[in-house]
Amino acid sequence: MRTSPHRPLILKRRKLPLPDGNASYTPARDEPDGQGKGAPKHEHCSGDKPRDKVECGTQKFPTGIKIINHPSMPNTQVVVIPPNADIQSIIAALTAKGKECGNNGPNKFILISSGGASRPSDPSAAPQQLQSEDERSTATKQDGAADRQAELCVCFPAGSGEATGSGLDNSLTNIQWLGKMSSDGLGSCAVKQEMEKENQTPVHPEEDSVAATAVSSTSSSWQDSISERPPYSYMAMIQFAINSTEKKRMTLKDIYTWIEDHFPYFKHVAKPGWKNSIRHNLSLHDMFVRETSANGKISFWTIHPDANRYLTLDQVAFPIPEHHPISTGGGSQNRMLADPFSSLPGRKMKPLLPRVSSYLVPIQFPVSQPLVLQSSLNIPQPMAQGAPLSSSETTRSSKRVRIAPKVSVSASLDFVGPVSLLSTGFSCSPSLLLRWEEEPSPFLPVGPVKEESHCEEGPSPFPPTQSVKKNDSQPGEASTSFPSALGIKQENEDSYPDEWLSPFPTALSIKEEPVPSEGEPSLFLPIPCVKQKKHFTLLKSPLRGVSDTVIIKRREMGRSRRKQHLVLPCSEEPVLVLPESIGSDSFRLISDLPSLQETHSLGNMVQLNCSQEEGGPFKTPVKDMFCRLPVSSTPSKVPTATPPQGGPDPWRLTPITKESNEMDFSPVRIPQVPFTSLQENLDLLAFNSTPLKNLFDSPRQLLQTESNDMVSGPLTSSPASNPESIKQPSPEQEGQRLSESQSLMEGLVLDTMNNSLSKILLDISFSGLEDDVLGTDMSFSQFIPELR
DNA sequence: CTATGTAAACAAC
DNA sequence: GTTGTTTACATAG
Numbered sequence: 001m002r003t004s005p006h007r008p009l010i011l012k013r014r015k016l017p018l019p020d021g022n023a024s025y026t027p028a029r030d031e032p033d034g035q036g037k038g039a040p041k042h043e044h045c046s047g048d049k050p051r052d053k054v055e056c057g058t059q060k061f062p063t064g065i066k067i068i069n070h071p072s073m074p075n076t077q078v079v080v081i082p083p084n085a086d087i088q089s090i091i092a093a094l095t096a097k098g099k100e101c102g103n104n105g106p107n108k109f110i111l112i113s114s115g116g117a118s119r120p121s122d123p124s125a126a127p128q129q130l131q132s133e134d135e136r137s138t139a140t141k142q143d144g145a146a147d148r149q150a151e152l153c154v155c156f157p158a159g160s161g162e163a164t165g166s167g168l169d170n171s172l173t174n175i176q177w178l179g180k181m182s183s184d185g186l187g188s189c190a191v192k193q194e195m196e197k198e199n200q201t202p203v204h205p206e207e208d209s210v211a212a213t214a215v216s217s218t219s220s221s222w223q224d225s226i227s228e229r230p231p232y233s234y235m236a237m238i239q240f241a242i243n244s245t246e247k248k249r250m251t252l253k254d255i256y257t258w259i260e261d262h263f264p265y266f267k268h269v270a271k272p273g274w275k276n277s278i279r280h281n282l283s284l285h286d287m288f289v290r291e292t293s294a295n296g297k298i299s300f301w302t303i304h305p306d307a308n309r310y311l312t313l314d315q316v317a318f319p320i321p322e323h324h325p326i327s328t329g330g331g332s333q334n335r336m337l338a339d340p341f342s343s344l345p346g347r348k349m350k351p352l353l354p355r356v357s358s359y360l361v362p363i364q365f366p367v368s369q370p371l372v373l374q375s376s377l378n379i380p381q382p383m384a385q386g387a388p389l390s391s392s393e394t395t396r397s398s399k400r401v402r403i404a405p406k407v408s409v410s411a412s413l414d415f416v417g418p419v420s421l422l423s424t425g426f427s428c429s430p431s432l433l434l435r436w437e438e439e440p441s442p443f444l445p446v447g448p449v450k451e452e453s454h455c456e457e458g459p460s461p462f463p464p465t466q467s468v469k470k471n472d473s474q475p476g477e478a479s480t481s482f483p484s485a486l487g488i489k490q491e492n493e494d495s496y497p498d499e500w501l502s503p504f505p506t507a508l509s510i511k512e513e514p515v516p517s518e519g520e521p522s523l524f525l526p527i528p529c530v531k532q533k534k535h536f537t538l539l540k541s542p543l544r545g546v547s548d549t550v551i552i553k554r555r556e557m558g559r560s561r562r563k564q565h566l567v568l569p570c571s572e573e574p575v576l577v578l579p580e581s582i583g584s585d586s587f588r589l590i591s592d593l594p595s596l597q598e599t600h601s602l603g604n605m606v607q608l609n610c611s612q613e614e615g616g617p618f619k620t621p622v623k624d625m626f627c628r629l630p631v632s633s634t635p636s637k638v639p640t641a642t643p644p645q646g647g648p649d650p651w652r653l654t655p656i657t658k659e660s661n662e663m664d665f666s667p668v669r670i671p672q673v674p675f676t677s678l679q680e681n682l683d684l685l686a687f688n689s690t691p692l693k694n695l696f697d698s699p700r701q702l703l704q705t706e707s708n709d710m711v712s713g714p715l716t717s718s719p720a721s722n723p724e725s726i727k728q729p730s731p732e733q734e735g736q737r738l739s740e741s742q743s744l745m746e747g748l749v750l751d752t753m754n755n756s757l758s759k760i761l762l763d764i765s766f767s768g769l770e771d772d773v774l775g776t777d778m779s780f781s782q783f784i785p786e787l788r
Numbered sequence: 789c790t791a792t793g794t795a796a797a798c799a800a801c
Numbered sequence: 802g803t804t805g806t807t808t809a810c811a812t813a814g
Contacts, residue, residue: 283806
């Protein structure tokens with residue numbers, strides 16, 4: 001994203017990094033198209049900050065903490081933290097170091113847990129990591145300014161110490177990064193970066209650079225080995241396959257082929273039933289949307305933009321631990337990782353994706369501004385464009401910020417408060433690592449969050465009406481735009497049929513409900529979101545309503561897993577969501593309209609969501625419609641009743657223009673507000689909080705129920721603490737603030753991949769107090785309390 | 789309970 | 802036979 005100079009990143013690591021994780025959402029790289037606007041950003045590249053680097057050499061602290069200069073990054077030091085180290089010691093060490101170095105000293109610190117790991121076995125890996133780190137840091141810095149601010153990136157092993165430390169990737173969000181970490185922890189490291197050749201990902205050079213680093217090319221053992229089943233779930237593999245193409249769409253057959261090509265196991269060893277499983281997954285998961293070629297003869301499978309993390313194999317590639325202990329077992333965590341690979345002989349199936357209990361969740365909070373995020377790489381442009389996210393997602397993308405799962409939401413919220421506090425407190429922007437305990441479902445697609453974009457297809461975010469058709473084929477992209485719309489859908493519980501949106505008035509007669517004005521806070525409820533855990537359904541296929549069709553899928557949670565599609569045009573939603581109040585800017589941000597939904601940015605997002613949910617105008621209606629309609633995905637089945645469904649058409653969305661700006665890739669939304677002073681920040685916070693709060697109130701409950709765990713106590717608490725203030729805001733004020741809040745909210749993004757993986761990135765920026773970056777005294781504990 | 793994997797029944801081509 | 806959708810069941814966490 002943009003820049004945010006100040007934003008610190010918070011990473012949370014879940015237990016295991018999954019390869020698949022969605023994380024990948026990094027995607028940017030994939031995106032070929034580029035439409036993007038996006039740019040991604042910043043990232044990389046460049047710049048680095050040359051600044052003076054001071055260097056202080058390597059030092060070791062009593063606690064075992066080591067601080068060494070980053071090999072390639074100027075002003076950056078790598079802090080190796082022993083598993084047992086406590087935050088205070090870390091802080092103390094950093095502080096000491098900071099003092100030692102003085103202002104000119106390094107302003108970035110990458111914290112790595114040494115947990116066990118050590119370095120990667122892979123020689124190559126190490127360097128890569130470093131690079132990545134560099135990039136990452138660079139990115140960070142690039143953002144901006146940042147001159148002085150110090151940034152800390154902390155990676156802790158979440159649970160165990162496994163962590164490893166490997167480097168951080170440029171983008172914290174990058175899955176690879178996670179993988180590396182994990183791998184390191186595991187021991188091996190090779191990150192596999194497979195390349196992607198496969199992915200055709202067109203990589204943009206730039207991105208490449210970023211990504212590239214990661215990628216080197218190693219082949220993974222499992223990849224190579226025919227006998228080993230890849231550690232990825234079918235869902236992940238399908239994503240890899242689809243994302244490997246520029247258009248992000250692929251026919252079933254091509255998917256089979258891609259998988260066979262990349263994972264010989266399926267070609268030579270797996271039972272033929274694997275194809276059935278692929279089909280099953282395609283039909284089952286809402287994130288996979290089937291598009292029909294113009295002539296209706298060819299079906300392409302795409303990934304709902306909202307849900308697409310643009311993962312590519314290379315991104316996730318993870319080293320195989322062959323040798324590893326992991327496989328067997330190391331800690332549970334390790335196991336997890338291992339699992340995938342490992343394969344358990346006995347089992348029927350091996351879980352491809354490990355379920356991780358915890359993933360790394362980077363959270364970006366934009367308190368301040370700009371930031372950086374990740375990014376780079378992969379972020380899919382689409383996202384940037386506005387691809388809708390669906391499921392899970394969250395994250396990431398630029399545009400949409402979705403918070404994925406409720407959890408995320410809550411988390412974000414929680415964070416907000418605290419974060420801000422921190423920020424105020426600190427001069428630097430440190431990064432904290434938070435552990436999110438579990439997220440419910442990481443994945444987006446399914447995820448916890450329900451956000452749905454209603455119209456996914458609705459390419460036109462803005463134009464409400466627009467229908468979708470996309471001319472081209474790129475559905476995905478189009479869809480991306482969609483994000484805005486995304487609403488959260490609740491599937492389960494509520495059955496209000498309405499959930500979905502019905503964007504399209506036209507085609508379907510879905511009911512549109514008036515959307516509640518945004519103003520109404522109450523409505524917004526995130527709650528549903530929260531609740532919903534997982535399923536978010538997206539719309540899937542297009543229906544043809546008229547010319548365009550969009551299909552929405554609905555999934556019912558409870559019952560079957562099947563997903564349904566509806567078609568929707570998405571048009572309207574956007575309107576609803578945004579309140580006038582919102583400033584233009586904010587508007588934009590949010591705007592993604594379509595993204596609105598997506599953006600769950602905090603406050604705003606919430607509202608949006610709520611509205612959606614609530615009003616459900618979008619969703620609900622849609623849903624209802626669907627429900628009523630036989631929308632079942634399968635054409636064959638219900639067809640009759642249903643309205644035109646499936647049309648082969650083009651429901652493709654038009655490509656959105658993307659909001660370009662807004663989008664950042666960063667999952668988190670950047671706050672637009674620039675940061676000025678602490679006070680401001682505080683104000684912001686206040687704002688934020690308020691909005692959030694509003695949003696949350698109800699949601700909160702939800703969150704609490706479901707996601708409490710996520711947030712660390714303090715964090716959560718903090719927000720809570722503010723409640724009063726928050727609530728206070730009159731509607732009016734809210735309106736004004738909404739934008740702000742939105743921006744803040746936006747900052748939060750959640751990523752999840754496969755359900756299993758999720759990351760949340762928060763950017764927090766601290767205002768500038770530079771003084772001590774390290775802050776001399778600051779201790780988290782201190783902060784925390786304050787926060788609270 | 790959820791996520792994932794498998795198998796299979798069906799339907800439409 | 803292929804492609805898709807669903808349902809049902811199993812397993813692991």
